Amino acid sequence: MLKINDLHYAYGKIQALNGIDLELEEGEIHAVIGANGAGKSTLMNCIAGQLRPQSGEILLDGEKLPGAPHLVVSKGVVLVPEGRQIFHNLTVEENLLMGGYTVKDRAPGVRKAFEMFPRLEERRRQRAGTLSGGEQQMLAIARGLMSNPKILLLDEPSLGLAPLIVNDVMRIIQQINSEGVTVLLVEQNARKALSIARTASVMEQGRVVKTGPAADISKDESVISNYLGKSKSKKSSGEQIVP
């Protein structure tokens, strides 16, 4: 459904993507795991049209995906960005309405979002900036669904959430997928991501170093030692504080 060929992206001199090949099949959840700075967000932002890759191509059903965010949305590909990026100055409901900007009648979408996330309905008139981290993530996902995407790109939806909430988020992603939305899931929480994905890729320094069924990836020796080891969070173990 979504096919990425030999994608390169550099921020000035920093080469963030160094020839990415990736394929996303219709109806699946594909997990992309990798350490900090591997280039996962850069990849997502290239697909979403926020960054323009220097070379390579991104194909949706064989057609080149346009290079501007609003046109990518019109093709049914929606990014829920890293750090949620909800509009703190708007109410919960207004955030949802923004998500449905391209949709004529937004009422059914809002109703569906509130069915899926009852906590958001209780807070519909509240400023989104006052929500808890978990609620903000739910809102970001609900907002992403408002335009009825074919493909949902999720960049680290578990970032900064308590383990119980992470489970909720993963369950929601499975539910969205079971309703027919194809999902590309970028996660630091490799264990959780692999447990719900059908296929997966491992990124290292701007390259995809492994790809295959999620079950195989989670049995891979180097994946186990690098991403599924004892430490629960890569974020804290991967970074060292230098005085």
Next chain:
Amino acid sequence: MFLQQLINGISVGSVYALLAVGYALIYSLLNFTNFAHAITVTIAAFGCYWFQALITPNLPASLLAGILVAIVMGIFIELFAYRPLLVKKARRLYLMIVGLGVSILCENLMIIVFTGRVRVYPEGFPTDSINIFGASVGLIDLIILVVSVLALVCVELYIEKTRTGLAIRSSAFNLEATALMGVNTNRLILTVFIIAGLLAGIAGTLLGAKYTTYTSLGTYMTNKAFIAAVVGGLGSLPGAVLGALLLGITESFVSAYISTSFRDLFAYIILIVMLLIRPSGLMGKADGDKA
């Protein structure tokens, strides 16, 4: 006397508000001060004047013509001065400098073409005064007040009630995330420049009628509006209106009870005091790369 000065002050303040809201709108989306705003005001007054002089002295038609000229000017400035820099993701300071350059360039061109001469609309507003609770108020001041308030209310309704208005509010918080919602942000930015141009056009044509039309009209008036926008808190629309009214009323009372020559001095005193005690203004937003 008091009531008369109060109404005068609110009337002047409402024109400042038209201009200050234009600054605030663009600032809230793009985090820089559009110093080319001045020239759209001047050009509106000249558009109105020349329409009357050359085509027909019909007042409403010439006001509309002047406003239209300002809108076109706003569109040109965005497309040809700012957009190339925005596409390159240039620092905000450069945008501000370019705007300043455009304004100075255009003003000097106008001085060359039209000379520094002061012009009076062939067909102006009635100069009568009317009596409100014993205060004698110029009809022109009332017209300016009513038109400005109507324009501000319309803009407020547009921003609060429409789909595009919601997108303007969301992009004031996060322009990139707004694009991810399927919004063509280039078009949204253009829309904001059109609104700012419209408001500048209304202000410019009315000011040309109240005072006279001259090449530095826009610069003089937008300086005041800029002070109002900063005092109110750059980027905040209610702040801009509040700052503008505060400034207009202060100026009116200073002129009446102290001296007209102290009027501009007080405007800058308010600005400096505000920057010293509350740099973000009455209702300003947080920091970042801004100019």
